[in-house]
Amino acid sequence: MVFFIYRFIIFILFSVCFYSCSVSSLSLDVVRPAEIDVPNHIQDIIIINRSLPSKGNQVQNVLDGILSGEGIGDDKKGSLNCVNGVFNILNIKDDNVSRFNLVNADGFTNGDYFKGTGTSEFPTPIKWKKINKVFQDYNVDALVVLETFDSQSSILNGGTVERIKFINKKKTKVTLIEAILNIEVQAGWRIYDVKNEKIIDEKKFLDQKSFTSTGSTFEYAKQNLPKKKDAICQTGEFAGQQYAFRISPKKDRVKRNFYIHASKSSKDANVAFKNASRSLRDRNFDKAAAIWQNFVQNENEEIAGRACFNMALASELKNNYNLAIEWIKKSIYYNNKKAENYFIILKNRKTEIKRVEKQLKK
Numbered sequence: 001m002v003f004f005i006y007r008f009i010i011f012i013l014f015s016v017c018f019y020s021c022s023v024s025s026l027s028l029d030v031v032r033p034a035e036i037d038v039p040n041h042i043q044d045i046i047i048i049n050r051s052l053p054s055k056g057n058q059v060q061n062v063l064d065g066i067l068s069g070e071g072i073g074d075d076k077k078g079s080l081n082c083v084n085g086v087f088n089i090l091n092i093k094d095d096n097v098s099r100f101n102l103v104n105a106d107g108f109t110n111g112d113y114f115k116g117t118g119t120s121e122f123p124t125p126i127k128w129k130k131i132n133k134v135f136q137d138y139n140v141d142a143l144v145v146l147e148t149f150d151s152q153s154s155i156l157n158g159g160t161v162e163r164i165k166f167i168n169k170k171k172t173k174v175t176l177i178e179a180i181l182n183i184e185v186q187a188g189w190r191i192y193d194v195k196n197e198k199i200i201d202e203k204k205f206l207d208q209k210s211f212t213s214t215g216s217t218f219e220y221a222k223q224n225l226p227k228k229k230d231a232i233c234q235t236g237e238f239a240g241q242q243y244a245f246r247i248s249p250k251k252d253r254v255k256r257n258f259y260i261h262a263s264k265s266s267k268d269a270n271v272a273f274k275n276a277s278r279s280l281r282d283r284n285f286d287k288a289a290a291i292w293q294n295f296v297q298n299e300n301e302e303i304a305g306r307a308c309f310n311m312a313l314a315s316e317l318k319n320n321y322n323l324a325i326e327w328i329k330k331s332i333y334y335n336n337k338k339a340e341n342y343f344i345i346l347k348n349r350k351t352e353i354k355r356v357e358k359q360l361k362k
Contacts, residue, residue, distance in 0.1 A: 022261035023338075024277065027253055028317065031096050033355035035246040036201060040361050042141040042193065044101045047087055050126070051079045051149035051187075052111035053118025074229050075118070076111065078236035079149035082187055083109050085240020086144065090248055099248035099360060103140050120150035120186045120204070128197045141194060144247070146240075148188035148204065151232045155225070156180045157218050176214040179221035181228070183235040184208045189243055201247070207239040249356050257338065258313050259306040262295060269295060269303050276310070289314040296330065305334030312342060321350045 087109070091102050107113050113134075116123040131143065158178030165174050188204040211231050215221035225231075244250075260277040262269035276291035292314070295307035308331035315324035325346050331339035 022259055023257050024260045025255045025257050026281065027255055030252050030254055030349065031249050031353075031356050032245075032252050033352050034099065034248050034250075034359055037355070037359060038099070038142075038191065038247050039193065039200065040359075041195060042100070042191075042200075043362070044103050044140045045090075045142045045144050046103050046105045046108060046135070046138065046140050047083055047090075048108045048114055048143055048145045049079055049083045049111040050114040050116045050123070051082075051118065051146050052076055052115055054115035074232050075149055075151055077229060078151055078185065078232040079111065079146060080109070080236075081233040082149055082185070082236040082240040083146055085237035086146075086244045087240075089241050089244035089250075094251075097249045097251055097360075103138055105138060114145070116147055120148050120188070122147055122188050122190075122202075122204075125190065125199060126192065131192060131194060135194065142200075143190075143192040143194065145190045145192065146187060147190050148186065149236070150186045151235070152184045152186075153228055153232070154182045155222060156182065158212065161214060163214065176216060177218045177221045178212055178214050179218060179225055181211040181225045181231055182208065183211070183228075183231045185232070185235045185239045187236075187239045187243065191247070205239065205243065207235060207242055209235040209238055249359055256313055256316070257342075258310050262303045262306055263300055266300060266303060269298070269300075273306075273310075280314070285314050285317050296327075301334050302336075305331045305336035305339065308334060309336050309339055309342065312339075312346070316346065316349070321346060321353065325350070 087102065090100050092098060114126065126143075126145070135143070156179070158180045160175050161178045162173055163176055164171050166172070167174075185207050186204060187207070189201065190199055191201040192198075193200045209231070211226050213221050213224035215224055226234075258277070258280065260273055262273045272291050272294065276288040279285075279288040279291070289311060292307045292310045295303050296311060298304040298307065308327050312324045312327035312331065315321070315327055325343065328339050328343045328346060332343060
């Protein structure tokens with residue numbers, strides 16, 4: 001009985017090891033659609049910072065800064081970085097993601113021309129009469145306007161953490177105190193469709209970044225944190241980048257699994273799968289597919305299912321999603337457990353690609 005249990009445990013361990021070692025992964029770049037569909041007639045845009053307070057709101061803005069613990073001018077610098085975050089993403093020259101043409105209009109991004117509340121409250125929309133007057137010589141389709149920008153910060157005691165340090169040239173485990181600086185940025189945006197005199201997007205977003213440091217005491221740990229002004233600027237830039245992804249497609253890096261072994265019971269098939277895996281990593285997709293093709297109708301259901309699964313990946317890597325879906329359906333037919341999840345991924349990618357093509361249509 002003990003011998004049987006021992007053999008059973010060995011079998012389970014071997015099976016788990018083989019399964020975990022039979023799958024590998026690779027990374028590929030995909031293009032995700034923008035969160036919202038900006039009308040295609042909008043191509044040429046100007047980005048505007050309207051988040052700084054007008055004269056009538058400056059006193060209230062200072063009081064809000066004191067209550068929130070922010071230094072005078074911190075939010076202004078944060079808002080400039082927020083606008084730069086949008087600009088830098090939208091200004092990327094890549095036909096796969098470039099959605100807009102950015103019109104250079106000095107003076108509108110620094111917040112000096114259009115003024116707002118200087119708080120998290122939306123100001124009244126810019127009047128169309130003023131827009132038409134100011135931008136009559138710019139020939140733009142839309143204004144992307146940062147209407148509000150407000151930040152909040154807090155410093156927390158993260159408790160004790162263990163770190164490895166070299167003391168007298170020896171690795172030594174030490175216990176330190178962690179300080180955490182949390183920055184929250186609330187940014188409100190509007191997009192003004194100049195041609196149709198219509199606001200097509202109006203939304204506030206809350207973005208957060210955390211910064212950590214350690215020290216022998218909490219006070220020392222706090223001293224090692226970045227300056228609050230710098231942290232607000234970084235968080236502001238991050239918030240701007242997120243809004244850019246709301247209105248324009250973006251590149252994303254994803255992982256895909258594939259089988260490097262065919263079956264526990266077939267040495268020849270395993271050797272072939274291993275050779276195909278080498279070709280795949282060398283970006284020779286056709287050579288890898290030619291090897292897997294030999295096993296897609298194998299009498300061993302496990303081998304056939306894995307071969308069809310890998311053929312689906314080879315098809316996706318060549319941007320042939322219709323063929324990829326046909327292959328993954330065959331893998332499902334052969335009862336491959338991973339195939340159903342990949343089928344959902346491929347169907348979603350087809351939908352995403354259609355949206356990206358529509359959004360980038362000139």
